[in-house]
Amino acid sequence: MKQLFFKKSGLLLSIFFIANFVFGQKNDTTITFKVWGNCDMCKRTIETALDVKGVKLAEWDKNTKIISVTYNLEKITVEKIHELIAASGYDTEQKRGDDKAYQRLSPCCHYERKSQ
Numbered sequence: 248m249k250q251l252f253f254k255k256s257g258l259l260l261s262i263f264f265i266a267n268f269v270f271g272q273k274n275d276t277t278i279t280f281k282v283w284g285n286c287d288m289c290k291r292t293i294e295t296a297l298d299v300k301g302v303k304l305a306e307w308d309k310n311t312k313i314i315s316v317t318y319n320l321e322k323i324t325v326e327k328i329h330e331l332i333a334a335s336g337y338d339t340e341q342k343r344g345d346d347k348a349y350q351r352l353s354p355c356c357h358y359e360r361k362s363q
């Protein structure tokens with residue numbers, strides 16, 4: 248009897264985890280856009296800026312300047328994602344980077360700003 252109970256609860260637990268996984272994925276989406284920057288240090292700054300709740304994955308490519316962001320639609324907006332990057336001093340397609348934050352970047356990170 249006891250064994251049967253454990254078998255059943257184990258099954259329920261599995262269903263719970265699977266459902267959680269499936270429904271959890273439902274609200275995720277991935278976007279890509281351009282972020283101006285130079286080097287690996289830029290990469291770290293940009294990706295760290297998106298180390299917030301709602302963002303599952305952020306990966307910036309220094310060669311293509313394209314960032315790929317996987318986030319939860321219910322927890323964060325595209326606008327907020329652009330704002331977070333801009334606040335760290337980096338220009339995005341939609342938002343100009345904060346000038347003061349840009350000045351504080353390492354000299355090697357002073358990328359050529361897009362005309363705006």
Ligand SMILES: [Cu+2]
Nearest residue numbers: 286288289356
């Ligand atoms: Cu840099």
